[in-house]
Amino acid sequence: MSGLICATDLVKRFRSVRVLDGLNLTVAEGSVFGLAGPNGAGKTTTIKILMNILRPTSGHAEVLGVDSRALGPETLANIGYVSENQELPEWMTVEYLLAYLKPFYPTWDNARAAQLIRQFDLPLHRQLRHLSRGMRMKVALASSLAYRPRLLIMDEPFSGLDPLMREDLIDGLLESADETTILISSHDLAEIESFASHIGYLDRGRLQLSEEMTSLTARFREVEVIVDSPPLVPLDRPWPAHWLRPETAPALIRFVETHFDAERTTAEIRQLFGDVRNISASPMPLRAIFVTLARNALKTDGSQAA
Amino acid sequence: MRQMWHIFKKDFRYLRYEATLVWLFASAFAAMHLRGPHDLSNAAWLPEVFLFMGVAALIGRVVPAEAIPGDRQFWITRPYRWKSLLGAKVLFLIVFVNLPIFLAQICIVVIDGFSLGSIVAGLLWSQFLSFAFLLPLVAFATLSTAKPFQLILFGIAAAVWGLAVSGTAAGPLSGVAWVSQSIALLALFVTAISILLLQYKSRRTALCRFLAASGIVLTASLFVAMPWPVALAVQSHLSKQTALGSAIQIGLSHNFDERFWQPQLKPKVVLHLPISVQGIPDGTEVQPDALALSLQSSDGRQVELGAVNCSNLKRGSGSAGAATISAQCLLDPSFYHAQNGRPVTLRGSLYFTLFGNARSQTIPLSNEPSNAPDGLQCYTDTVRAEWDVYCRSAFRWPARLVYARLGRTDANSFTQFVSYSPFPASLNIDPIETRWASAYASGPPPTVRDVTIIVEEPLAHLRRDFHVDHVQLDQFANPTVYVTPYAPLKSAIQ
Numbered sequence: 001m002s003g004l005i006c007a008t009d010l011v012k013r014f015r016s017v018r019v020l021d022g023l024n025l026t027v028a029e030g031s032v033f034g035l036a037g038p039n040g041a042g043k044t045t046t047i048k049i050l051m052n053i054l055r056p057t058s059g060h061a062e063v064l065g066v067d068s069r070a071l072g073p074e075t076l077a078n079i080g081y082v083s084e085n086q087e088l089p090e091w092m093t094v095e096y097l098l099a100y101l102k103p104f105y106p107t108w109d110n111a112r113a114a115q116l117i118r119q120f121d122l123p124l125h126r127q128l129r130h131l132s133r134g135m136r137m138k139v140a141l142a143s144s145l146a147y148r149p150r151l152l153i154m155d156e157p158f159s160g161l162d163p164l165m166r167e168d169l170i171d172g173l174l175e176s177a178d179e180t181t182i183l184i185s186s187h188d189l190a191e192i193e194s195f196a197s198h199i200g201y202l203d204r205g206r207l208q209l210s211e212e213m214t215s216l217t218a219r220f221r222e223v224e225v226i227v228d229s230p231p232l233v234p235l236d237r238p239w240p241a242h243w244l245r246p247e248t249a250p251a252l253i254r255f256v257e258t259h260f261d262a263e264r265t266t267a268e269i270r271q272l273f274g275d276v277r278n279i280s281a282s283p284m285p286l287r288a289i290f291v292t293l294a295r296n297a298l299k300t301d302g303s304q305a306a
Numbered sequence: 307m308r309q310m311w312h313i314f315k316k317d318f319r320y321l322r323y324e325a326t327l328v329w330l331f332a333s334a335f336a337a338m339h340l341r342g343p344h345d346l347s348n349a350a351w352l353p354e355v356f357l358f359m360g361v362a363a364l365i366g367r368v369v370p371a372e373a374i375p376g377d378r379q380f381w382i383t384r385p386y387r388w389k390s391l392l393g394a395k396v397l398f399l400i401v402f403v404n405l406p407i408f409l410a411q412i413c414i415v416v417i418d419g420f421s422l423g424s425i426v427a428g429l430l431w432s433q434f435l436s437f438a439f440l441l442p443l444v445a446f447a448t449l450s451t452a453k454p455f456q457l458i459l460f461g462i463a464a465a466v467w468g469l470a471v472s473g474t475a476a477g478p479l480s481g482v483a484w485v486s487q488s489i490a491l492l493a494l495f496v497t498a499i500s501i502l503l504l505q506y507k508s509r510r511t512a513l514c515r516f517l518a519a520s521g522i523v524l525t526a527s528l529f530v531a532m533p534w535p536v537a538l539a540v541q542s543h544l545s546k547q548t549a550l551g552s553a554i555q556i557g558l559s560h561n562f563d564e565r566f567w568q569p570q571l572k573p574k575v576v577l578h579l580p581i582s583v584q585g586i587p588d589g590t591e592v593q594p595d596a597l598a599l600s601l602q603s604s605d606g607r608q609v610e611l612g613a614v615n616c617s618n619l620k621r622g623s624g625s626a627g628a629a630t631i632s633a634q635c636l637l638d639p640s641f642y643h644a645q646n647g648r649p650v651t652l653r654g655s656l657y658f659t660l661f662g663n664a665r666s667q668t669i670p671l672s673n674e675p676s677n678a679p680d681g682l683q684c685y686t687d688t689v690r691a692e693w694d695v696y697c698r699s700a701f702r703w704p705a706r707l708v709y710a711r712l713g714r715t716d717a718n719s720f721t722q723f724v725s726y727s728p729f730p731a732s733l734n735i736d737p738i739e740t741r742w743a744s745a746y747a748s749g750p751p752p753t754v755r756d757v758t759i760i761v762e763e764p765l766a767h768l769r770r771d772f773h774v775d776h777v778q779l780d781q782f783a784n785p786t787v788y789v790t791p792y793a794p795l796k797s798a799i800q
Contacts, residue, residue: 053377073385081383088380089371091320103312104385140380 003062004029004151004181005050010059012045012205019045021205022059027183027198032173034196034213035185036290041202043185044085047155050183051081064151077105080144080180082137083155090129094122094139098146105147113146119172134165141169145176152176154184158191170195193286201290208293213286220289221260221281225253225269228277240268244296256292257281309387313394314401317368324364325402331357332406335735336413354735361403362443362460368398369447375511376451382509392506399440408433411701411737418738420700424681425737428701432731438495439733442521445498448505449515462522479613481595481659484727485537490529491733497521534613538596538657538769541726545766547660553585554592556656556772559630574636577782580622581631581656581772590662590765593707593724594619594631600653601637601779603645611635613657631656642779649776657769659726661707661762668758671695671712678759680704686757695757698740701731709760710743718743726764 005027012020020042027033035043048054050063052071061068066075092100098117102108117124120138128136137157144152152173158166173182174195186192192199193213200210209216223243228251239246239255246255253273257265260281269279284292318325335353372381372391381391411432415425446459498521501514559582579599583592596613618634669676675683681704684697695710697720705727708720720743725732732739 048377051383053382073387076383076385079383083378085378086380086383087376087378089320096319100312100316101384103309 003027005033005061005063005183007046007050007061008059010046010049010061011057012042012049012054013057019205020049020056020059023202023205023207025200025207025210027181029181031198032177032182032184032196033198033200034192035183035200035202036187036189036192036286037185037202038294039187042205043187043202044083044155046202047083047153047183047185051079051153073104077107077147078150080141080147080149080152081154082140082144082152082157084137084157084159085155086140088128088136088140091127093125093127094131095124097128097139098143101143102146107149108147112148113142116142116145116172119175120168134161137161137165137169138172141172145172145180148176149180152180152182152184154182156186157184158186158188166191189286189290199286201293203294203297208297216289217283217286219258219260220284220292221257221265222284222288223255223257223260223265223269224278224280224282225273225276226278227251227253227273228275239272244292256284256289307390307393309390310393310397313372313386313391314397317371317394317398318402320371321364321367321402324360324367325398328357328360328364328402329406331360332410336410336417339414339417339738357407357735358464361440362463364402365399365440365443365447366456366460368395369444370451373451374448374505374509388506392502395444399444400437403440404433404437407436407735411735415700415737418698418700419675419677419683420681425700427730428737429731431729432701432734432737435491435731435733436735438491441502442494442498445501445505445514446518448501449511449518479534479537479596479617480723481726482534482537482541484725484729484732485540486529486532487733488727488729489532490525493528494521494525497525534596535598538767541595542657542767542769544726544728545768547766550587550590550662550766551660551768551770553587554768554770555584556654556770557582557584558652558772558774558777575639575642575783577633577635577637577779579616579633579635579782581633581654583629583631583656583658584627586627586629587660587662588627589664590660591707591762592621592629592631593659593661593764594621594633594656595659595767596657597631597633597635598655598657599635601641601645601777602651602653603641604648604650607641607644609638609641611637631658637779637783642783646780647778650779652774652777653771654773655769655771657767659764660766660768662765664760664762666758666760668756671755671757679761680706680708682708682759682761684710684757684759693744694742695744695759696740696742697759698738701737701739702727702729703739703741704761706761706763708741708743711758711760713756724764726767 003026005025007023007025010020010023010025011018023042023046025035025046035046037043045054049056050061050068052068055069063071064075064078066072071079089097094117098113102110102113116122120135120142122135122139122142123131128139131139141154141157154173157169161169170191173184176182177195184192184196196213198211199213199216201208242257242259244256244258246253248254262281265281266279269276331353335357338353372386372395373379408429411429412422415429416422443459443463447456449455497517501517501521504510504514504517559580579597581594581597586592597616597619598613599611599616600608601611602608615637616633616635620632622630622632665679667677667679669678669684671686673685673687675685675698678684678697680699682697682699684695686693686695693712697708697710703725705724707724710718710720720741731737
C-alpha cells in the first residue's frame with residue numbers, strides 16, 4: 001500500500017508555542033486512519049496543514065502526491081474535508097448547497113448524492129442555519145462523499161453528537177471506506193476503534209505510535225499474575241521495558257504487556273517470578289491502551305526532568 | 307470562466323435583495339434629474355448617499371461570502387480556482403455597482419440633452435474612476451470579516467470619496483489638484499490590485515494588512531503632502547505652447563487695485579502685493595495659479611512664503627499686454643516688526659496660465675438650456691434672477707475660462723476655479739456639474755434677451771521668477787489685520 005498522505009518532520013509554531021514538533025505520518029491508501037490524541041496534541045493543526053489551510057513552519061507534507069502547500073483545485077477535487085469547526089454557507093438550503101458544489105467536482109455522482117440524502121434523511125429545503133449540529137455534519141459529509149473522493153479527511157466529526165447521529169455518520173463512512181482512504185481525527189477513541197484500520201497516537205506534537213489496529217490491539221494486553229508467595233525478584237528491580245504500569249499487591253502483580261506473545265510473555269513471567277498460580281492476559285480497549293501510553297510518557301518525561 | 311459564472315450566480319442569489327436595492331437607488335438617483343434644471347434644491351444628494359451606502363453594504367457582504375481571513379470557511383477546502391473567485395467578485399461589482407451607475411449617468415446626460423457622442427469619453431473614464439475607487443474597498447474587505455473593521459473601512463472610504471469630490475471645490479492650487487489626486491488614486495489602485503492578487507491567490511492576510519496600511523499612508527501622504535511645485539511642474543510639462551509667454555515679465559507694482567483680507571487662525575501680518583505682469587501676448591490673458599515668495603533682510607535673515615501662505619490671488623484690472631495680480635500673503639509678525647522700515651529683498655516665483663483662443667456663442671437667455679461652446683449648456687432662471695446664467699457640463703467642467711456677457715456690458719466669469727486635468731471626467735457619481743455667473747456686470751440694465759458665452763482655453767502653464775530690491779514691507783502691509791481665534795476682531799493700523 002502506498003501513502004496517500006506523507007508528512008515528514010512537520011513543525012508548526014504559533015509564536016513561541018511549538019504545536020507540532022517534528023511530526024512524521026503516513027496514511028496508506030485504502031486505510032481508515034484514526035488520528036487520536038488528547039486535546040491540544042496537534043491533531044487539528046496537522047489536518048489544517050495537510051489541507052493547506054495552514055502553512056508548516058518547517059517540514060514537508062504530501063497529499064495525493066502533491067506538496068500540501070501547493071494543493072490546488074485539481075487535487076482538492078479528489079479530497080473531502082469535514083470538520084466540526086467548518087463554517088458552512090448558512091443561507092443555503094441543503095439542496096442548493098449540493099447543487100452549488102456539484103459543478104466543482106467532475107466526479108460528482110448524482111446517484112450517490114441521492115443515496116446519501118436518503119441515508120442521512122437530509123431536509124433538502126431547509127437552510128443550513130436551521131439545522132442541528134448533527135444534521136450539519138451529515139450535510140457536510142454528504143457533500144464530501146457525493147463525488148467519491150480518493151481521500152476523506154475528517155477533523156473531530158463526532159464531537160458533540162448524540163449516539164444516533166454518530167452511528168449514522170459512521171455507517172455513511174463505512175460505505176465509502178472501500179473506495180476512499182479516510183483520515184479521521186478524534187479524541188473519542190471508542191468511536192475510532194469501531195472502524196479504523198490504522199491508528200496513530202499524537203501527543204505533544206509528535207506521533208507516538210502509528211500502526212494497524214489489529215496489530216496494536218493484539219500486542220497490548222493487561223496481564224495479571226497471581227503468586228502464592230512474594231515474588232523471588234524484588235519489585236524495585238528494572239522490569240522489561242515493554243511492561244508498563246506495573247502494580248503489585250501481596251499476591252498479585254499487574255502490568256501492561258506492550259508486545260504480547262502468549263508463550264514468550266509466560267516464559268518471561270515465570271523467569272522473573274518463578275512458579276505462579278495463575279496468569280491472565282486480557283485484551284485492552286483502545287482507550288486503555290492510550291491512557292497507558294500517555295501516563296508512561298508523562299512518567300518518562302518526569303524522570304528525565306528529574 | 308464557467309466557475310466564475312457559477313460563483314457569480316450564487317452571489318446574486320445570496321445578495322439579490324441588496325443588489326436590487328442598489329439598482330433602485332441608482333434609478334432613483336437618475337429620476338431625481340428628471341425634475342428639470344431649475345430645481346436647485348439638489349435633493350439628488352439623498353439617493354446619491356443611499357447609493358453609496360448600498361454599494362458599501364454590497365461590497366461588505368459579497369466579499370466575505372468567500373472570506374479570505376480565517377481557517378474555517380467551507381470554500382477553502384473546495385476546488386475553487388482563485389482567478390474564478392476573484393473574477394466572480396469583480397464581475398459582481400461591475401454588474402451591480404458600475405452598471406447601474408453607468409446606466410443612471412447615461413440616462414441623466416441624455417435626458418439633459420447632451421449628445422452621446424460628445425460624452426462617451428467622459429462616460430467611460432467616469433466608469434474607470436468609479437471602478438478604481440471601488441476596487442480598494444473590495445481589497446480592504448478581504449482583510450477582515452469583523453464588523454467594526456468593515457465599518458471603519460467604509461468610514462474611510464466615505465472620507466476619501468468626500469475628499470476626492472471636494473477636489474472640485476475652489477481652493478489654493480485647485481487647478482492642479484488633479485495631479486496629487488491622480489497619483490494618490492493610482493497608488494491606492496496599485497495597492498488594491500496587489501492585495502487582491504495576494505489574497506485570492508495565496509491568502510496572505512497578515513502581509514496584506516501591512517500592505518494596506520502602507521498603501522493608505524502612502525496614498526494619504528501623496529494626497530495631502532505632495533509638494534505643490536511638483537504638481538505645477540507636471541502641469542507645466544503638459545503645456546502645449548510654453549514659448550508663448552517668452553516676453554512676459556513679472557514685477558512689483560505700487561498700484562493697489564484691491565485690498566482684501568480674510569480671517570486667519572494665527573496672528574499674521576497680511577501683505578498685499580500687487581504683482582504686475584507685462585508682455586502678455588495679444589489675445590491671451592493671465593490667470594494666476596500660485597505665488598511663492600522669499601524675503602531677505604539686509605542682515606541676511608530670510609523667510610519663505612510658499613503657495614499656501616500666498617493662497618489668495620486675484621487677477622485685477624489690466625491694459626493691453628499687461629495685468630495686475632493682487633496677492634495676499636501671510637507673514638510672520640516677528641519678521642515684519644524686525645524689518646519694518648528697513649528695505650528687504652523680495653524674490654518670487656509666479657505660476658500662471660495663459661488663456662486664449664477665445665470662442666463665443668450668443669444664445670437666447672431663456673429657461674431652456676441651449677448649447678454653448680465646449681459642450682456647455684447654458685440657461686437662466688427668469689423667475690429667480692433673470693441676469694444669472696447657469697451653465698452645465700457633462701462629467702466635468704471643461705478646462706476653460708468661461709464668461710457670460712449680456713449685451714455690451716462687461717463679461718462676468720463663472721467664478722469657480724478651473725481644473726487643468728486632462729482627463730474627461732472627475733470622480734463623482736453625479737455626471738452633471740453646474741456653475742453660475744451673473745451675465746450683467748454694470749451700467750443700466752440691458753434690454754437684450756441674448757447672452758454671449760465666451761470660452762478661452764489654457765495655452766500654456768508657466769512659471770516666471772522675479773526679484774525686487776529695497777522693498778519696504780510697511781508699504782504693502784497697510785492696513786495690517788491681526789486676527790486671533792475666538793477673540794473679537796481687532797484691526798491695527800501700523
